[in-house]
Amino acid sequence: MSKLDMTSMYTFHDALRRDLRHIADVTARPDDDPRRVLATAVGWELFKKALHAHHTAEDEALWPVMREALAGRPDGLALLDAMEAEHAAVDPVIEAIDAALADRESGPARLGGLTDTLATALGGHLKHEEDEALALIDATLSEAQWLEFGQASGKYVGPDAPRVIPWMLDGASEGAAAAMLAPLPEPVRATYANEWVPAYKALDLWGAHA
Numbered sequence: 001m002s003k004l005d006m007t008s009m010y011t012f013h014d015a016l017r018r019d020l021r022h023i024a025d026v027t028a029r030p031d032d033d034p035r036r037v038l039a040t041a042v043g044w045e046l047f048k049k050a051l052h053a054h055h056t057a058e059d060e061a062l063w064p065v066m067r068e069a070l071a072g073r074p075d076g077l078a079l080l081d082a083m084e085a086e087h088a089a090v091d092p093v094i095e096a097i098d099a100a101l102a103d104r105e106s107g108p109a110r111l112g113g114l115t116d117t118l119a120t121a122l123g124g125h126l127k128h129e130e131d132e133a134l135a136l137i138d139a140t141l142s143e144a145q146w147l148e149f150g151q152a153s154g155k156y157v158g159p160d161a162p163r164v165i166p167w168m169l170d171g172a173s174e175g176a177a178a179a180m181l182a183p184l185p186e187p188v189r190a191t192y193a194n195e196w197v198p199a200y201k202a203l204d205l206w207g208a209h210a
Helices: 008-026 034-039 042-069 074-102 107-140 143-169 174-181 184-203
Strands: none
Touching: 008 034, 008 042, 008 107, 008 143, 008 174, 034 074, 034 107, 042 074, 042 107, 042 143, 074 107, 143 174, 143 184
């Protein structure tokens, strides 16, 4: 049983996995040019924004605090090194996918392999983090430090919150959604329900067939 509430981590990870499935579906469509569909997909841009905010928050507001707390523990520091290396390995794949989307000649031939690489790299990282890093975080950080990271994460999302929060909670359980929304001021929760969610649902995230 964790002493820290890891709902935010698992909910964000589930949203990333959901989008990896959408990306795979787009690139597997036989009747559409996946390069054209993915290049214009609101979902692809939102996925990249959310992932960048999540990884940047960890790299800048979580792992440094963990490193300080784990000084003198080479096993824990090695795990943090692995987390950072896995983050760094994902960015070039996303850049390569964007390059393939812009390449009219050889881009389509590369796209399927690149999206498979993204699913493997990011999916493997999420599992590694859940299997090992979250337990280390739970054993190392105080509740106050964990809450500080949560607040920092919100800052990295910043002005994209009206889209990223509904994106994160798309398909989440009622319990997870309630836990994620509870810290928000009541006016923000009202805006979420009355404005952010309807606007998000109106988006054509992955094309008409997704």
